[in-house]
Amino acid sequence: MEIEKKTQGIIMLISVAGFLLAILCGYGALIYLGPEKTLGDSYRIFFFHTPSAIVSLLGFTGTLIFSVRYLIRRDVESDIYAVSTAKVSLVFVTIALIMGSIWAKFAWGEYWNWDPRETAVLILWFVYAGYFALRSAIDEFDARARSSAIFAVFGYVTVPLAYLSTRIWASLHPVIIHTTGMNLEPRMVMVFVPMIFAVLMIYISFVWIDGRLKKIEYQLMEVVE
Amino acid sequence: MKAIEISNLVKRYGNFTALRDVSLEVNIGDSWAILGPNGAGKTTLIRIISGQAKPTGGEVKVFGVSSNEFTEEIKRRIGILSHNHLLYEDLTAWENLIFYGRLYGVEGIEDVAEDMLRKMGLIGRADDPVRTFSRGMKQKLAIARALIHSPDLVILDEPTSGLDVRSRKDLADMVSSLKRDGKTVLFTTHNLEEVSEFCSYVAILHRGRLLGTRRVGGEPLEDYYLRLVEDASTH
Amino acid sequence: MNVLVGVFIAVMAFLLLMLGLQLTLISKVRRLERQMRRLKER
Amino acid sequence: MLRHIKEIAIKDLRLEFRTKSTLNFMLLFALITSMMFSISVPFQSIQGTAPGLLWLVFLFVGLMGFSRAFLREVELGTLDGLKSAPVSPSDILLGKVIYNLVLVLIMEAIIVPVFIGLFDLEIGNLPLAFLVITTGNAGFVVVSSSLSTLVLRARSRELLAPLIMFPVIYPVISTTISGLRMAMGGGVLMDVKNEFILLVSFIIIMLIVSLLTFEYALED
Numbered sequence: 142m143e144i145e146k147k148t149q150g151i152i153m154l155i156s157v158a159g160f161l162l163a164i165l166c167g168y169g170a171l172i173y174l175g176p177e178k179t180l181g182d183s184y185r186i187f188f189f190h191t192p193s194a195i196v197s198l199l200g201f202t203g204t205l206i207f208s209v210r211y212l213i214r215r216d217v218e219s220d221i222y223a224v225s226t227a228k229v230s231l232v233f234v235t236i237a238l239i240m241g242s243i244w245a246k247f248a249w250g251e252y253w254n255w256d257p258r259e260t261a262v263l264i265l266w267f268v269y270a271g272y273f274a275l276r277s278a279i280d281e282f283d284a285r286a287r288s289s290a291i292f293a294v295f296g297y298v299t300v301p302l303a304y305l306s307t308r309i310w311a312s313l314h315p316v317i318i319h320t321t322g323m324n325l326e327p328r329m330v331m332v333f334v335p336m337i338f339a340v341l342m343i344y345i346s347f348v349w350i351d352g353r354l355k356k357i358e359y360q361l362m363e364v365v366e
Numbered sequence: 367m368k369a370i371e372i373s374n375l376v377k378r379y380g381n382f383t384a385l386r387d388v389s390l391e392v393n394i395g396d397s398w399a400i401l402g403p404n405g406a407g408k409t410t411l412i413r414i415i416s417g418q419a420k421p422t423g424g425e426v427k428v429f430g431v432s433s434n435e436f437t438e439e440i441k442r443r444i445g446i447l448s449h450n451h452l453l454y455e456d457l458t459a460w461e462n463l464i465f466y467g468r469l470y471g472v473e474g475i476e477d478v479a480e481d482m483l484r485k486m487g488l489i490g491r492a493d494d495p496v497r498t499f500s501r502g503m504k505q506k507l508a509i510a511r512a513l514i515h516s517p518d519l520v521i522l523d524e525p526t527s528g529l530d531v532r533s534r535k536d537l538a539d540m541v542s543s544l545k546r547d548g549k550t551v552l553f554t555t556h557n558l559e560e561v562s563e564f565c566s567y568v569a570i571l572h573r574g575r576l577l578g579t580r581r582v583g584g585e586p587l588e589d590y591y592l593r594l595v596e597d598a599s600t601h
Numbered sequence: 602m603n604v605l606v607g608v609f610i611a612v613m614a615f616l617l618l619m620l621g622l623q624l625t626l627i628s629k630v631r632r633l634e635r636q637m638r639r640l641k642e643r
Numbered sequence: 644m645l646r647h648i649k650e651i652a653i654k655d656l657r658l659e660f661r662t663k664s665t666l667n668f669m670l671l672f673a674l675i676t677s678m679m680f681s682i683s684v685p686f687q688s689i690q691g692t693a694p695g696l697l698w699l700v701f702l703f704v705g706l707m708g709f710s711r712a713f714l715r716e717v718e719l720g721t722l723d724g725l726k727s728a729p730v731s732p733s734d735i736l737l738g739k740v741i742y743n744l745v746l747v748l749i750m751e752a753i754i755v756p757v758f759i760g761l762f763d764l765e766i767g768n769l770p771l772a773f774l775v776i777t778t779g780n781a782g783f784v785v786v787s788s789s790l791s792t793l794v795l796r797a798r799s800r801e802l803l804a805p806l807i808m809f810p811v812i813y814p815v816i817s818t819t820i821s822g823l824r825m826a827m828g829g830g831v832l833m834d835v836k837n838e839f840i841l842l843v844s845f846i847i848i849m850l851i852v853s854l855l856t857f858e859y860a861l862e863d
Contacts, residue, residue, distance in 0.1 A: 156623055157620075160620050164616060167609060167616070171605045171606075172606070182605065185605070185608075189612070343619065350627055351626065357630060357637060360637060361636065361637055364637065
């Protein structure tokens with residue numbers, strides 16, 4: 142219980158710091174930086190769109206890890222965190238999709254273009270929506286946790302696929318991060334990199350709080366039993 | 367070595383606890399009845415012993431091998447007759463036996479299967495699909511299926527349910543011949559009379575808990591059973 | 602420029618909304634923890 | 644063990660050929676969808692849409708048919724028989740995969756000619772088209788054989804199955820269509836090299852994942 146209290150304090154700190162950093166970077170992205178040569182102001186979406194996309198892909202990797210951990214250990218905690226990471230990642234990838242399509246409207250003239258990356262991320266969205274559909278359809282705890290953990294392992298293929306989609310198929314989607322470095326002006330990097338951390342911190346705090354809530358709800362259910 | 371050693375076995379399905387803290391030892395060559403009403407956890411126990419389900423906690427050892435490292439070698443020594451007959455209705459009696467015999471790696475399966483069918487009096491119907499069989503004939507074939515690989519431990523899960531008098535008699539003969547051959551027999555039932563008819567030991571399972579074990583004989587089983595159940599409900 | 606300021610305000614509002622959501626979730630956790638303690642004491 | 648895989652596959656084929664319950668339904672379903680497509684798609688645009696439509700027929704049919712391999716065992720209760728037999732879970736899975744692959748080959752041999760006739764299609768490279776469809780279906784079979792066990796204990800599993808299967812096999816869907824388009828346009832094997840690399844690596848990855856997780860999928 143004591144350790145939980147301590148973690149709770151740390152998480153609150155991460156959360157508040159994340160939000161402050163996000164506001165700061167938001168200021169940087171929208172007001173501090175000037176318009177870009179070819180894209181004008183619309184490129185600013187990139188500072189919000191890409192970090193949510195990156196963090197959501199990292200988050201789904203977390204879902205994979207917790208799912209595998211569940212299959213090995215069969216503990217309630219792994220199942221709960223697999224769900225929490227999937228849930229928050231799904232929200233973040235939804236945000237990334239919406240902002241991406243707004244940007245596409247400015248840059249390519251259409252909200253939706255069936256670009257390989259767009260398609261791959263949409264499929265990924267369906268995988269994790271399917272994950273929750275599967276969970277909601279099974280009542281028994283073990284069967285639900287086990288089936289959805291196995292499904293998360295299968296569904297994870299779409300994550301590297303979403304990441305590599307621009308390389309596998311010919312895509313219009315700009316590639317920002319190369320193996321050789323970033324394709325950005327230094328001033329933009331100063332806003333972009335902290336923004337990733339800010340979103341990551343917000344992500345972590347959400348996962349922890351949601352997981353904590355689900356854990357205590359589970360314990361209460363057991364005590365009432 | 368014991369045939370079965372169960373220690374502190376727990377099985378939970380979500381919030382429902384099917385078995386709690388069950389411990390039981392069965393010597394090789396003994397015949398045990400597991401007695402309990404429907405929903406007492408008999409089938410769950412059988413499924414764990416036969417390697418179809420995994421325990422949530424505790425340990426089950428069959429012929430010295432823990433269920434966590436249950437090998438195909440151990441499964442080969444177990445024969446299970448479940449209340450679901452585990453037969454393919456659209457295959458013939460012959461095909462069913464050959465299929466399972468091959469899975470169990472029985473040598474000279476064709477001769478064994480023919481012997482088996484003759485012993486069960488099904489040889490005349492060997493090439494008919496199981497779908498066309500009567501309940502009693504299906505039961506006989508299910509017994510043949512369970513014994514095709516001459517297992518050392520025979521598990522009978524509610525084998526008498528829905529049997530007519532004749533088939534029931536055949537079953538009793540079969541069990542006593544198994545006992546004569548020195549096989550270990552595990553038998554689940556909710557019927558008090560069947561215990562002494564088929565087995566020499568009894569274990570009483572009630573709401574997932576093992577209330578007591580004893581030899582058959584002495585104090586009437588009915589009194590013993592009621593005493594245990596009353597004790598359990600007052601605690 | 603005005604549009605950008607507007608967007609910035611919208612982003613801030615969104616972030617504050619998320620923070621608010623976190624705070625409600627935490628208070629729910631606290632409430633359940635108290636309930637748990639009471640149940641355990643009994 | 645190879646012997647067990649073979650036994651299970653042969654047993655399933657024998658069951659299927661005796662009753663033809665799955666095969667007949669799959670064929671009828673394929674014919675009726677082909678007919679629906681034939682009615683709904685204007686004649687002029689058929690050459691362009693045919694690869695997609697043909698593949699859709701296989702997707703729908705496979706979705707209904709492949710999961711039967713396990714559903715049948717569950718409905719009869721014989722899955723318990725397999726589980727208590729000295730057979731490893733991966734043998735059961737591979738047996739089912741092989742059984743489903745044979746079903747696919749039979750379906751292809753019937754549906755593709757019917758489809759070609761119905762739409763009066765011109766296929767540039769027929770053997771390649773068969774090869775592409777078969778490889779695509781192999782990927783589909785591997786994924787659906789093991790995912791179909793996940794919904795066994797779910798409510799409304801018939802609805803749920805496509806929901807969880809389609810996104811996972813999306814890479815197969817898209818690459819098969821592009822390969823099929825190439826083959827119909829008269830392409831040769833080298834033209835679909837990339838598609839094959841993607842399909843085969845997908846199949847291998849999925850097979851590994853299936854074999855690793857299947858033991859858990861069968862548990863209860």
